[in-house]
């Protein structure tokens with residue numbers, strides 16, 4: 182790994198030890214299989230079970246619910262090590278650091294007992310379904326409805342681009358319990374993968390994240406009891422807004438780790454590759470490119486580490502998280518592109534990690550709220 186002049190100061194010795202075991206896990210259990218999973222378009226359940234067994238799922242959940250009661254620095258390490266091996270398929274962080282916290286923060290005791298221990302073991306895979314074919318950025322415009330009928334809610338609608346969609350055993354579905362209302366009419370429901378009327382559509386063919394089972398989901402008269410509602414009726418939008426800073430910072434964490442990985446691969450490649458009787462790394466253009474890439478990555482690293490520190494203290498505000506998300510994902514796209522260029526034709530070949538990193542980088546500017554929406558949020562603070 183390239184050494185940066187400014188050492189990272191956010192991790193303790195325990196965190197560093199944890200990082201070693203996470204690194205081993207990703208190098209042994211994930212990286213060697215990833216190409217096969219890309220062809221299959223999905224990460225098999227065995228990989229989830231292995232991650233669960235190793236204690237790498239839902240680590241921040243309290244021990245009584247199967248987690249390790251870990252802080253968000255542990256989550257950060259998991260995300261970084263996954264990015265360092267270029268494994269974009271496993272939707273572990275969405276499962277552990279987005280879906281599980283909703284259940285922990287808003288679930289009833291019964292819901293927590295029922296789902297969290299199984300999620301920590303990897304026996305239940307989680308997803309969250311907000312986006313629909315007709316609406317993404319404009320979340321309040323969702324058309325999926327959950328209508329009360331007797332003592333049940335009946336869900337109808339369609340979702341798309343849902344991470345972990347094929348594998349999902351449990352989906353948090355955003356639906357309107359009062360379609361006349363915008364934000365106030367939205368509620369969240371826990372829908373089990375085997376609920377009658379719930380079907381999984383296409384596992385979508387994508388530009389990148391090729392081992393990720395991003396899917397369409399259909400809800401056709403899906404009856405759920407009130408016990409499946411997560412949090413209060415009409416509270417959906419409010420709940421979705423609470424953890425946005427952390428959810429967006431996760432994208433920035435992945436982005437900076439991807440820049441570091443790209444830099445390392447490119448330093449190694451350009452030292453090895455020869456042209457005109459010397460290493461590519463010896464051309465001044467290469468050295469200047471790499472110098473700029475290292476500088477920009479270092480700058481991003483310091484900013485994101487500060488944000489991680491703030492999020493661990495529950496002090497990261499939405500606008501600062503939006504800055505991290507938009508700026509780091511933009512940077513990732515620029516850096517990966519420049520690194521690919523330094524690989525020449527090999528950079529375009531799928532077998533090279535830089536080619537995959539290039540394909541995987543693009544979506545970072547789109548999901549989790551597009552970068553344009555991030556700028557909207559930042560501009561509101563001016």
Ligand SMILES: Cc1cc2nc3c(=O)[nH]c(=O)nc-3n(C[C@H](O)[C@H](O)[C@H](O)COP(=O)(O)OP(=O)(O)OC[C@H]3O[C@@H](n4cnc5c(N)ncnc54)[C@H](O)[C@@H]3O)c2cc1C
Nearest residue numbers: 309310311312316317318342343344547548549550551553
């Ligand atoms: C691989 C992948 C995984 C995903 N995973 C999930 C998931 O697990 N769960 C989930 O619910 N969703 C998921 N999404 C959906 C993702 O969050 C949305 O695609 C994203 O929020 C953008 O919504 P949209 O696609 O409808 O684009 P649109 O909202 O239609 O936007 C189109 C363009 O218009 C711009 N735009 C929209 N509104 C404004 C505005 N007010 N001002 C300026 N510009 C604007 C956007 O920035 C964008 O450039 C995933 C998407 C992808 C590609």
